[in-house]
Amino acid sequence: MKQTRYAFWFLGTVALGIAALMGFNWAAGAYILHHRAGASVQTLSGFERALKPVWLTQIRPELVFVGSSRVRDGFDPVLIDPALGVKSFNYGASSMTPYEARRFAQDALAQPSVKQVVVSLDAFTGHGGPGEALPSFDETRLAVTPEGGPTPRRGLWLFTTRFLSGGALGMNALSVYALARLKDGESAADRPDIFNAYSHMSEAVMQRDLTYRRARTLTMGPGPRREFATLLASACNAQARLILFFPPDHAAIQARYREGDAKGLEAFKQTVRDAVARHNARCPSRAALFDFLDANSLTTEALRDGRSASYVDLVHFRPPAGLWLLQQMRLKGEPSN
């Protein structure tokens, strides 16, 4: 009966391991959702692609932010929700590819609770090809397929992602660790050592970033252009409104973009403006477009006492600046095109 014992020990080990994993993920999920600073973990960098689609369906927000790490760092629901009186969700993820940005925005637009989807347009730059995504991105967790139909068996995929995936384990562990280190009365803003989105750009960071991003340009290749067009088409009859913005990258790095490829930058902006104008001329659900990629009070901000009040580095703005952007969008109210 040696083989029976083997199967027993093997299956026992697997069953115990899976049970422990599910138990941890369940407990961690409950802890994060009910913690007063729980939503701030949406600004953490880790395994966000895996777990954020699950959180999106659990939280049922009205306002969703989609984009790269600029968005992930810059919009903290803990700060935004009381200020604007909405329930918001940060759907940002590091190095978001144009395809992922389109798909995440489609996912957000398809949620019944969502009324507005704010998308940072830097996610639609570069030369990415069709369908390109980072390893932990998974179509099956999203509400709609790339063609816009409902994803088959999504409930099952969300369940397995939430309870059984390594991505969930990583993100939950990271989030619980971050929240558990907050003392009574502390918020994420008090602990920039844990919540990096709240750290301040220093002179040294600024110089390092200028060197690191010295060859950076902001242009829109054919692949991202196609993805952007597909996103607009998806939003044409959506119940939720699409709000697009050119991100408020610091003036110092904007100068680099212009040095590198001024025509490409202007072509990117013009392509977006034209596409949005066409969209608004024919679609019942109009899109709003805001341009913060210029010289404004935020992007021209100088360091005070050796640190920035609004930036983590030259492209990542801090959550208070994110709130300011949203207030600017509300003040402007109508599309700028």
Added chain:
Amino acid sequence: MPFNSYPYFIFLAAAVLGYWLLENRSLTGRRLFLLLASYAFYAWWRADFLLLLMGSTLINYMLGREIELRRARHADRRLFLIGGLIFNLGLIAVFKYQTLFVSTANELLNIGLPISEFFLPLAISFFTFEQISYLVDADNGKTRRYSLLDYALFVAYFPHLIAGPIVRHNDLIPQFHALRSARALDLAAGITLFTIGLAKKTLIADNLAPFADAIFNAAGRGTPLGLTDSWLGTLFFSFQIYFDFSAYSDMALGSAVMLGIRLPVNFLSPYKAASIIEFWRRWHISLSAFLRDYLYIPLGGNRGSRARRYLNILITMLLGGLWHGANWTFMLWGGLHGLYLTINHAFRHLTHGMTPPPVLRMPLHALSVLLTFSATSLAWIVFRAETLTSAGNVAGGLIGMGDSAVVSFSPLAAVTLVLLFIIVWFMPNSMEIMWRHNPALPSPYEKEPVKPARRFAWQPTRLQAFAYGLLCIIAVLALSNLKPFIYFQF
């Protein structure tokens, strides 16, 4: 339902449990149960194509029976055999190759034929080849008047249905009737083999894929690749497809073993091969045996002149390449391997009777392995690239013709590559680890038998159960996202 998905784990557990309950009670019941389970497995992907599978099965079964009856009566049966071949090849032509052929004709002749968009039914290349072999064997008197239930189960048996191994009716159908005495051993060996496969897929192949994809996608966008990008892309894809296909084969065989059925060995450390001839006796063994028996030999095999033999090899490999997908790059890949095989056979002929001095045997063997690996890796470029231009961008980068920097050569990449070479060249493969416990039917190539591992051999001990259990948990954790097997698209 992909093997590397949670639904499959639940499905497999239910299938094994259901089969165990019926196993000793009803021979018909257990076969019917397996058939229905296999159809459910296929329908999970797209239920409408189940009708295609069932229809194809029924038509081939009827044709096969008619051929058998006519053979027994010494009546003319050519019409049925040819009709069956046309039906099967026509099915693949319509669903798989129609777009390629029509668009190529439009391009070359500028004639503007309409292109119908067909969705490629999953596994069509596999179940069609298996049924062709049945018809040909019926014509040769090698079939045994199987029941429809047995035949349908042979075609649809879920562990081999989607991506092989390509099984023969006479390998599989007798096993559906056999009674087994070692269910516990089968379960133990099956779950272990399945775990090894799952770990190869989620921990190795899927982690190499993003790097290979990024590099080949850049080449596809017209970027002339730099030296580092090209070499890393080529090597990463060579290892990705190795572990992906090896993983699939282990999981298919492991699933079958749990149900007491042995599928043929399909993958046997192909990068240890010291020649291209040997490579094809270790890589996708069931396909190369099929091509040999049903294409190369009917073409004349090695019976004619040497030139004719080489031509037969080239034709076989060109068609074998095209079998992989509706793209001329696959045909070029097959053609490259045909060329390699021809050179290999010619070299063997030229050096026949020559033996190297003992002191040179080891270095020559190592050099041969390295040369074979390099040749197959070069061929993988055209296999992976979506267009010939894209393949050219990667191949040009190998000799420094471009200057892209999609990825950088980090110490981690170096360590990863060294580890991968150690695994594929020096470690025993899963068949060798499990061989003492009968996990598969032996290789049809007697010159490449499976040699059981010594140090790493699997034993059903408590310690190994715990270790493989942990490996299974880690592999499951890495299942964060669903990445299909490369061979699923064929």
